[in-house]
Amino acid sequence: MNFALEVNELVRDYGALRALDGISFNIAENEIFGLIGPNGSGKTTTLRIIATLLKPTQGEAMVFGSSVTKNPDAVRKMISYLPEDAGAYKNLSGIDYLRFMATFYATNNNERETIVERGMNIADLKERIYDKVKTYSKGMTRKLLLARALMIKPKLAILDEPTSGLDVANSLEIRERIKTFAREGTTVLLSSHNMLEVEFLSDRVALIKNGKIIESGEPEALKRKYNGRNLEEVFMKVEKSN
């Protein structure tokens, strides 16, 4: 089987601290895969390695067959990364920000405008898209950033805590957009400490703690296996059994 993402025995040390301790998992094409774990468990480090921002101390990750360490340029053409709590350029308008990012992916102006149009539809900020980003609420900024991440139709979207800090209404909207986009052919790797969110979004999940994956599988299968009503209960039971 050809995987969209293959992660093999990833280890990452920060000085004496081991943040990742041999993480391995695979994601199939068009799958939504969720990494669940508490703060500081190693989720962001994993995503940053796959997004080619950090180099692993050991191990390897392959995105559609390209190594994130040996061929990061090829990987960057296929991915789109949404960092946790990221901002946009405050003095640009929303549309200027989308246009700025689209320019890196388009080969001509027509293609760029098509990408920007798609971004505007995903962001759905109406007339506010022409206002400066510094006037946006947190929810609007997050929608803009999600639009930026998805408008290029990446083969793999890496979303770190996509609804972090948002209210219920904005979180729901963002989740719907991610799901819709995944149906259209984008593989999604997301992380969250909100286990209910991941349960709602993901086809499969991996539970991560202290830099190790302690369990993985489909949410329904995990709930059955551990007799939990939701992934939060599953996580607590898995944590106890480890």
Next chain:
Amino acid sequence: MSVIGNILKKEVKELLTRQLLIPFITIMVVFLFIGRAVRGEKEKAKSPQKVLVADFDRSQLSQDIIKTFQLSGLLVIEASGDEASVLNQAKKEGIALAIIIPEGLAQNLSDLKPVEIKVYNLLKGMSVARVIRSVKLKTILAAINKNLTLQHLKKAYPQVLPENLLSPLRAQEYVVIKERKALGSPELLEGLLTAQTFMIPIILLITIIYVSQMIAASIGQEKENKTLETLLTVPIKRVQIVVGKMLGAVVVAIIIAGIFLFAFSYYIGSFGEFGSVDRQVGSNLTEELGIGIKLKSVLLITLSLFLAILSALALATLLAIFAEDAKSAQAAITPLMILCLIPYFFTMLFDIEQVSLLIRVIVYLIPFSYPFLTPKALIFGNYPLIVFGFIYMALFSIVTIVIAARLFNSDRIFTAKLQFRRR
């Protein structure tokens, strides 16, 4: 649009904000306003000045003195009555200067007795024009005084040229540089060169400060807002990001420094006449010594400035990489400012050839020293130092940019911040 062009455009939009521009435009307006006011005052000082003159002597000599006032550009209004009424008339007519020529002036001077001419300055306030006019009157009186002295000497010693008696010992001062000599003094030469090159350190300091601040702000903000994380995952070369950001910082810094320098030079230019050396004498001196500012010199100084600014930009980029946010990025570039000030003060106070080897090495190691050293090196024909400076600054910039690009290319740009955190 090219990748670098796209980043440059974004940088300019992000950095060149209203909040940034307003303080600089305010400074510009203040400088322009002061400069214009000073120029206006100077124009006022050039216009014929009314002087109320009361001649109580009524002699040929006193009339000659009044004629000299007139020939020197003073608008003489003759007054009569006693001293108090002359002053009252001056007040009433708004005349700022009143001169009282005492009775017996011609007689006393003929008897070789000193005479006091009273000069009343009727002040309503102090101004540049007031000062210039006062200096002008003193110059006229000094010329009259000298003339009277020469006449006395001629009368006492008719066989001798009075100038010989007035200045029996004269110093013929020369300045010798390499094989060429010229009439003049080191102070004159120093003053002339300072007048020609005083803008160099100002241009350098202002531009370096703004360039460094812009690049530090740019990188610091990107790290703080996590926009850098996004930018570093797009399929472009990281060196393009570094170059784009540097060019953006240069464009914004040039605009800001340009605004500042335009206003500042207008402001300084308004004081042009004060303390400046005689331009004709200075020009002759530099021509004879072969050290006048020629096109070649201008090009070499400009190249030196450009390379120093490039070095600062590269160093600021490198320092800002280690910062976590915009505030710490501003703090990170402080060493750069100090490095810029050391050669500024050093070259102002010392001669590089005369100091200890250790200090000389320190100054030569600082890339920003060379624009300060280049003008003097041009005068004394020290071309090896100029060429060394160019090569050193170019190499310093290239090496620093390569290190910065490598850091951008590695994960160190994040690990400085991530070292103590676990996600």
